[in-house]
Amino acid sequence: MSERPSVLVAGAGLAGITAACELADAGLKVTLVEKRPFLGGRTYSYVDKRSGVEVDNGQHVFMGCCTEYIGLLKRLGVWQKAYLQKRMRVRVIDKVWGESVLQSGALPPPLHLLPSLLRFRSLSPAEKVRAAYAMTRIRSLDRAARRGLDGVTFAHWLRAHGQTENAIRGFWNLIVQPTLNGDVTTVSADLALMVFQEGFLRDRNGANVGWARVGLSALLAEAAREYIESRGGEVRLGRSISGMRVEDGRAAISGPDEDAQFIVMALDHRSLLRLLPKPLREEPFFGRIGHMDTSPIVNVHLWYDRQVTDMEFAAFLNTPLQWVFNKSKLWGQERDGQYLDISLSGAREFAEMPAQEIIELFVREVQSLFPAARTAELKRGLVVKQRDATFAAHPGVSRLRPSQRTPVGNLFLAGDWTDTGWPATMESAVRSGLMAAQEVLVAAGRAAAGKEVVSAS
Ligand SMILES: Cc1cc2nc3c(=O)[nH]c(=O)nc-3n(C[C@H](O)[C@H](O)[C@H](O)COP(=O)(O)OP(=O)(O)OC[C@H]3O[C@@H](n4cnc5c(N)ncnc54)[C@H](O)[C@@H]3O)c2cc1C
Incomplete structure (x- = not known):
């Protein structure tokens, strides 16, 4: 029998991958189990049969402040693909x-944003002054005060700090909607304030925008599998965890590797809830997870027969377009026509709209904004709807997010939705994986309790 403690990590999204890599590095016998036939979870790509082009399940960007996600790409040796x-x-x-x-x-921050704020055309001079004032207030908020604002919406906080409806829509929501996957009137002030503190006010490079230069599945899936296997771990794809039981205070799962000493459940929160045995679901620690809602993201992919814009990507105001990414340019494939990906966050109305109507609407919008599109031929349009893309960052959500350590001694949680202090992002997923791994190592007697593995936000 192996002397290495054994751990089963369920779910090979970024959270599970990170936990598995960390634990394999620490010498544990790791088995990573994933129900789908590929690693990557909610970050994946596939070849669109009709166009033959690789398509991401949704455009994913990260920012300079996403230090742990960047760290994962470097650890796996794939940073050059981003x-x-x-x-x-x-x-x-x-x-x-x-x-x-x-x-x-x-x-130096926060003054680094001032020149471009002063030139920002969508705000009046008075609104610019007020936005700068709100930025100084955000910068001075300490963590406890910020967390105390989890119960109110960010729009409420902004109004209380002198922001007009035009500034809320035309400036603040521009950043909030894609990062929190929800409109400024629906999201927790705590999480929104955190995004501005970490991304825009702590450091001059925090809001630098990053992206993968390849399809998401080509970014890290293979490298992650090799990393884990080369450290004696096992990756089992296409294998589902079908249930969980708790006996004598210890958790065991039904499915592969039933005898693992430690279990990290790195599933999305709805899948986890379905697997929990009833007594656990009724415990306050787990029960509150059931109150978390989800928020959709819709991506509209348009392929034109020629170039219709020279931009890399842009944010839009006063149009249903939110963010448009020129995938041909981002992927360095500008030879044949142009591929645009329109990313719509918090997109409840589009999640319900028929795909053809969505395509027609956005083709018209692209034509009205990019004159070259009026004479270009649309070769293909595709709508990808992810109805449960992320947890909804509604006010009060922080109280619903569980820690990575659970009341069951050998059971740990990971996932972007667990308590990391970050909104539902790749950074949150990676952080949760590191935090869960640390808790496993403490339980296995391989690490001291109380060490912070990621910087607090
Ligand atoms: C369209 C879209 C766009 C996004 N854009 C961005 C962005 O621009 N920037 C950003 O930072 N984040 C973005 N996100 C969010 C980001 O993708 C997620 O925060 C992150 O990928 C979550 O990782 P995770 O490991 O926590 O969860 P997941 O990736 O959901 O991983 C959970 C895994 O568990 C598996 N699983 C479920 N049930 C079982 C079972 N019973 N047995 C075994 N395995 C199981 C699932 O198949 C899945 O692979 C976006 C998300 C979507 C959907």
């Missing part, structure tokens, strides 16, 4: 007020 801006630069195209650029300047 790109990160040296300095934040985001084009903002307002259908009514024209184009501005939000960029980080040479001044």
Whole structure:
């Protein structure tokens, strides 16, 4: 029998992959089990049969402040497949007020944003002054005060700090909607404030935008599998955990590797709830998870026979377009036509709309904003709806997010939805994996309790 403690990690999304890598590195016998035939979870790509082109399940971007996600890519040796801006630069195209650029300047934070804020066309001079004032208030909020604001919406906080409805829509929501996957009127002030503190106000490079230069499945899945297997671990794809039981205070799962000493459940929260035995579901620690809601993301993929825009990506105002990514440029494939990916966060109305209607609407919007699209031929349109893309960052959500350590001694949780202090992002998933692994190592007597493995946010 192996002397190495054994651990089963269920779910090979970024959280499970991270936990498995960390635990394999620490010398544990790791088995990573995933119900689908590939690693990557909610970050994956596939070849669209009609166009023959690789399509991501949704455009994924990260920011310079996503240090643990960047660390994972470096650890797996795939960092060269990603790109990160040296300095934040985001084009903002307002259908009514024209184009501005939000960029980080040479001044120290928070002044680095000031020159581009002063030139921002969608705000009046008075709104710019008030936005700058709100930024200074956000910067000075300590963590306890910020966390105390979890019960109110960010829109509520902004109004209380002198922001007009135009500034809330035309400036703050621009950042909040994609990062929290929800409209500014529906999301927790705590999480939104955290995004501004970490991304925009702590450091000049925190909001630099990054993306994969390849399809998401080509980014890290294979490297992760090799990393785990080369450290004596096992990766079992296409294998589902079908149930869980608790006997004598210890958890065991039904499915592969039933005898593992430690279990990390790195599933999305709804899948986890379905597997929990009834007595656990009724415990307050687990029961509150059932109150978490989800929020959809819809991506509209448009392939044109020629180039219709020269931008890399841009954010949009006063149009249903939210963010548009020029995939041909991001992937360095600009030879044949142009492939645009329109990313719509918190997209409840589009999740219910028929795909053809969505395509027609966005083709018209692209034509109205990019004159070259009026004469271009649309070769293919595709809508990808992810109805449960992330947990909904509603006010009060922090109280619903469980820690990685559970009341069951050998059972641990990971996933972007567990308590990391971050919104539902790749960074949150990776952080949760590191935090869960640390708790396993403590339980296995391989690490001291209380050590912070990720910096608190
Ligand atoms: C369309 C879209 C766009 C997004 N855009 C961004 C972005 O721009 N930036 C960003 O940072 N984040 C973005 N996100 C969020 C990001 O993808 C997630 O936060 C992250 O991938 C979650 O990882 P995870 O490991 O926590 O969960 P998951 O990736 O959901 O992993 C859970 C895994 O568990 C598996 N599983 C479930 N049940 C079982 C079972 N019974 N047995 C075995 N395995 C099981 C699932 O198949 C899955 O692989 C986006 C998400 C979506 C959907």
